[in-house]
């Protein structure tokens with residue numbers, strides 16, 4: 001009987017220890033994320049959040065940099081007065097159309113091949129008016 005009781009106690013304290021770990025781990029990774037968030041003047045890269053402002057007729061920033069094969073989420077923020085979108089030619093993907101004053105989060109998978117690829121707005125005429133950009137993969 002006494003052994004069984006001991007066993008139960010041990011298991012309970014193990015469970016409690018596991019619980020403490022579960023709390024500690026997210027705190028540590030939050031700290032790590034905070035540390036990694038520093039420098040770099042260019043947009044994009046590893047885990048950083050990328051926001052692209054769209055207006056007539058440009059992207060800001062015009063060039064974004066991502067890692068090969070990465071799943072990338074960009075926030076497309078339309079600060080202009082017309083609809084715009086974001087087309088990446090090499091992967092033949094186009095974001096949803098974004099209304100003026102709206103933002104859309106759009107996720108794509110970066111090409112696995114390093115390089116610099118063309119992007120543009122598919123609204124007729126916008127590309128010709130200079131609404132183009134670059135996707136830099138490295």
Ligand SMILES: [Cu+2]
Pocket residue numbers: 083084085121122123126131
């Ligand atoms: Cu446009």
